[in-house]
Amino acid sequence: MKASVVGGSMAGLFAALLLKRAGWQVRVYERIGADLSGRGAGIVTHRQLFDVLERAGITRGAAKMGVAVRGRQVLARDGALVGKLPLEQVLTSWGHLHALLRNALGDNSYHHGRTLERVVESDKVVAAHFADGAVAEADLLVGADGIFSTVRAQLLPDVRPNYAGYIAWRGLVDEADLSAATRDALCEHFSFSLPEGEQMLGYPVAGADEAPAVGARRFNFVWYRPATEGTLRDLLTDIDGVSHSLSIPPNRIRAEAIDGLRRDAHRLLAPQFAEVVQKTRQPFIQAILDLETPSMAVGRRTVLIGDAAFVARPHVGAGVTKAAADACALVEALETEADLECALKSFEARRLAVGRSIVDRARHLGAYMQAQIHTPEEKQAAERHRSPQAVMTETASMAFLEGTGSAINTNYPSSQKRRPRCRRCSIRSTCGD
Ligand SMILES: Cc1cc2nc3c(=O)[nH]c(=O)nc-3n(C[C@H](O)[C@H](O)[C@H](O)COP(=O)(O)OP(=O)(O)OC[C@H]3O[C@@H](n4cnc5c(N)ncnc54)[C@H](O)[C@@H]3O)c2cc1C
Incomplete structure (x- = not known):
């Protein structure tokens, strides 16, 4: 099976590495012509990020990842x-993490200076059309092209980021x-x-x-x-x-x-x-x-992950970890479900709720900094997250997700037993058919 990954930043690299390890032929297409690793500033790490790094074959451990x-x-x-x-x-830098992922993937499957213009799906393939006229066909297209995603703009034109x-x-x-x-x-x-x-x-x-x-x-x-x-x-x-x-x-x-x-x-x-x-x-x-998408499986062969799907305000410090976890859940679904469309729906069912709760949580944590707070109730709710103790406890913490089933390793295959069979592809799934 072949996958085109659009966007060669965090979500794209995690998806590419995990898909490759699962036996897919992967090509990453990145708009920017130069190496990205020298860019960016600091990022916060969470346990889930190290779990996915390990699955992607990067086993340096938290201690060597940063400060x-x-x-x-x-x-x-x-x-x-x-x-x-x-x-x-552990705090690390965006450039450091990007370089680790980029080196792990190698040069052969990563294409700089390729700007996606549009996606065309047919029964058999999904074709990525680029600004330079090139076309790449694959079984699956992963839209990992960030907050201003071209894939999302084409397939969900009404979903846009809000200031x-x-x-x-x-x-x-x-x-x-x-x-x-x-x-x-x-x-x-x-x-x-x-x-x-x-x-x-x-x-x-x-x-x-x-x-x-x-x-x-x-x-x-x-x-x-x-x-x-x-x-x-x-x-x-x-x-x-x-x-x-x-x-x-x-x-x-x-x-x-x-x-x-x-x-x-x-x-x-x-x-x-x-x-x-x-x-x-x-x-x-x-x-x-803030950005929230109503769906991540945006075609029969096309999926959104990372910032292309959900962007939370930075207070939860979850951007990179969420991108890694999306990629991981996608590959788990592809490995578990026999049918591609069911796998994408199953992936979506797992990750939509997580994306929504991270965006929602970050919105609450940052509400007191908004230039406009509309009602006294909003002001009162916003103040709850403003005390020194609240700020220290809640910032850059993903503890609020614990117990919600959003962890990386959710025993995906065995949970299939509890799911109804899909009428079309006759495997147990959450694809809704
Ligand atoms: C250079 C850079 C530096 C960053 N630095 C930080 C940082 O210091 N701290 C932090 O918290 N977050 C940083 N981020 C954002 C962070 O990576 C994301 O918030 C999060 O990790 C989710 O990543 P993503 O891969 O989904 O999206 P992004 O990181 O935004 O990556 C999207 C990628 O898709 C590419 N792309 C977009 N449109 C197209 C197209 N049409 N065709 C082909 N490629 C396309 C973009 O060039 C980009 O590389 C940075 C992002 C970039 C690109």
Whole structure:
């Protein structure tokens, strides 16, 4: 069986590696012409991510994947400690993880500079048509092409990302550039500073050459700030006055926007975090968006995974883990069900609910940062997630999914016994026929 995977980032690479191990011939088509591994900033890891990495044949273990912190802390405006929570977690960088997956896949099945334009399904194959005129036929097409997915835009044109009313300023600074006092205060923890209606967080990640040694590492920050549509438009207007819609290349951000950010950092944040913002050479902006798809099996041979299907606000820290778990569930379904269409429906039945609950949870955690809160009830509900204790306990945690059957290893084959038989393909499934 042949699979075309559209998008060569996290979801695409996980899907490709797992499909290959399951015996599929796989081709990955990535729009960007250059290697992606040098890009990105910090990401949080969860146990599920290591489970899928192991299934994909990457067995380096958590300790070698990034930087382990001992716990969480909240700093007051004057820099004093206002709360502490022992909670070990491994933080890594997007580039490091991408390079691991990319090396594991090898070059032969990965095609750079291929932009998908449209998908055409027939009874026997699904054809991917690319901007350069090339066409690739396969049995299955995996749409792993991110939040602005071309596959989704064609097959579910009404499903679009919604702006949540706030942005994140993000950046990385070399630990060595920070003062000794700030390094000591921040760099062994997952730290927060909580100005009214905003949230700053930061944690250490490996250095640019992926060096995990103290001193050679970098400090990654994410500062959530309310922004009306007008403020967003202003921030996304570049150095030449050109307006960008939902993201802007970092080197096109106007100097006055970055100067304003630095001034606000000194006015609003704990001084340690203000120093981090001051010393970050190239901060970048991420508009916070929500995206929910009503279906992931979008054709008889076409499926959406990762950010192409669901994008949660970053507070759960689940983007990469969700992409990995989608890929894993897809390949489990393909290995279990005899019929491709049933497998896609069965995969969808498993992952739609998980995607929805992650988006929903992240929406609640971030509600107090939205520029517009509509009713007093909404405000009261939003406030529940604002205390230092709530922020430390709930941020970048997937504990809320425990017990919901969303874990990676859900004994998939044996659970078949409890399912009705599909009338068409006569195997036990959840395809609904
Ligand atoms: C370069 C890069 C850096 C990132 N850095 C971070 C980070 O530091 N921290 C973080 O939390 N998240 C980061 N993300 C986002 C993160 O990868 C996703 O939120 C999450 O992992 C889900 O991944 P995904 O593969 O579903 O989507 P994405 O990571 O968005 O990947 C989608 C891929 O599809 C490609 N693509 C889109 N349209 C087409 C098309 N028509 N034809 C072919 N290819 C197409 C894109 O170029 C992209 O590589 C980054 C994404 C990218 C692409």
